[in-house]
Amino acid sequence: MSDSFFILCLLIECVHAFPASSQVFYDSENLPQYCEPEVVNIAELVDPMINYRPEKAYIHDADRVIQNCRNCNQDLKKNDACWLGKSSKIPIKNLEISFRFNKSLQIHNITIQFCTPRPKAMRILKSVDNGKTWNNLQYFANDCKGAYNLTTNTKQKEHLPVCTDKYSQFIPLRKTIFPTLKGRPSAFKLQNSSDLIEYTSATDIKIVFNEMFFSDSERKVLPYIYGISDININGRCICYGHASRCNFNQMKKRFECVCKHNTKGLD
Template sequence: MRWPVLLTLQAALASLSQAVQHYPSVWGHYDVCKSQVYTDEGLIWDYMACQPEATDMTKYLRVTLDPPNITCGDPPETYCALENPYMCNNECDATTEELAHPPELMFDFEGRNPTTFWQSTSWKKYPRPLQVNITLSWNKTIELTDDIVITFESGRPEQMVLEKSLDYGRTWQPYQFYATDCLDAFTMEPKTVHELTQQTLLDIICTEDYSRGYVWKYDKTVRFEIKDRFALFAGPRLHNMASLYGQLDTTKNLRDFFTITDLRIRLLRPATGATMVDEYNLSRYFYAISDVKVQGRCKCNLHANSCVFEKDRLSCECEHNTTGPDCGRCKKNYQGRAWSAGSYLPIPKGTANICLPNNLGPVIRPNISSLGVANRNQARVCDSLMMRCQNGGVCHNNQRCQCPAGFTGLLCEKPRCEGAPGGCPGAKSAGDTLFPLPGPTPLPLLTASVLALLQGAL
């Protein structure tokens, strides 16, 4: 009687495992760039789109503050609690480790007690604005995969802007505005991410969700919602990833929206807890940030499954005969067709769009997908420009060659008598055999060794 129960439990666990896998925590699981498989033509490479795993990107950033002397502690300063101006027992002193609050404490491990944090000077120059720019730079293109979360140890700012750059800080665009009163601060109607649609996903909004309220001890975080935007295509539990991948593949503006080289947190007005500023207790007003979370991955154009950090710089470990920090070009001697980024589609392997050796003929148009070893049912295997079906074969939907009775192989290049006892009468060795290309247009001849290279065997 134990066997049916055991089988039932195994089935339940399998169902649970499938359910967990059905709702991934981060988008993108393209972790294998290639593998070897056996086919009728022998051992070949199976090429796939690939990308690095998502990780905590704050481990690799460089932080700068503007103005540079905005951090507290020089000279030492005493601070009061926002909710009680007479409780002034917090001291900041840059010369004492226990009392210093430098910028790097925004990114350290938050498992200690008391919490560590960066802190600004107080609003001692009121009514002049207390404004700070915190710039996070990676010197590398990053794809965001989860919400950006900023945790404040002071009250959350009454006015703030989160900005992004795609060109290493040369130009900036707003990601989101935050205010207790969006109309007053930025002349924008307040809105939440849940009011966005697929058509308005790229709209820049002002939200009051992360600035309202005086109970700041319990509401410390300011968030930029990445996953809620993914959910507009992938569903509320990110179960329809194919829809999201399809949109990212075909819509450059959408890809760029989730891609950054730098982030900038612009703190424009600190929490005051009231409509009026208490000019007699300005040490109540300041900024303090204990944690910044930025989850993402190196952008490698789906040509690498790992990214290394060497000499203070992130760089993709490129596959598919590509090179560059983002795998954004073909290697030397592998420019047989124009470089193209990999594709998420078709699910689940995507299309690798590998760079081909130079000696395979003229450069192909950039919108042609990969050779088809990885996804033979979807990718281009034969066409009228270079990979012509041989020995009378007919190219069918650019996906396969329909060979005449006496021939086989990817491009109908092999006589079927190969491998039979005695081989093909009068044939030379495979490495010396030349296969003429049919058709009126003269094209370079393909040797068997080149064909083997096409199939990834070399």
């Protein structure tokens, strides 16, 4: 088993399919009806990849490690276990965690539960070409201007990423929440907004911890370490209205629409 798998190994369940939506495929005149799979936590099915060797520990509270372990009890409650990046004597920069779906998905929200202080600056990125190129989805920073040369919560266009300081305080055991459509005027008519459909579509998601709190004036942390107890990526397969179910193919490590309306193909 790869080192990258350890960071979330207890959080992943062997689920093979999205639940089907309770939708009718044809109307009374036998015309095809638009249908789509339900929104689920797609991160449960995908092994995360990390660019920094992880360790694992069972955490009792914010400050005290009760048990270091490589194979923690599988019956531990989800948020009782904390997966730690390898500790460092110097501040950690640009730690990356990525998820590959091998198919276009529509991302609705991303939640990260920390068991150490949250990053001082962090980005969420997406790819639409299986990781060949990346675009920013959202910025989080204690100082948006200093970290990313962005003004806090300013949107030039509704499908562009913004920077928020809401989730970048030095407080352990807190979540970072990113609802992709919140505050975007076309969210309630998403299917009519090609810009927002493109903005929320992804074949891959990458989370980058660019900077951590480290100076004496910001409560110096030694050793320097990141800890995460849970990552949720809620979304659905993009099946273009022709499927209410989307299965995860364990052998091919990809999501596949279960097509209706005499259609076939991955999408």
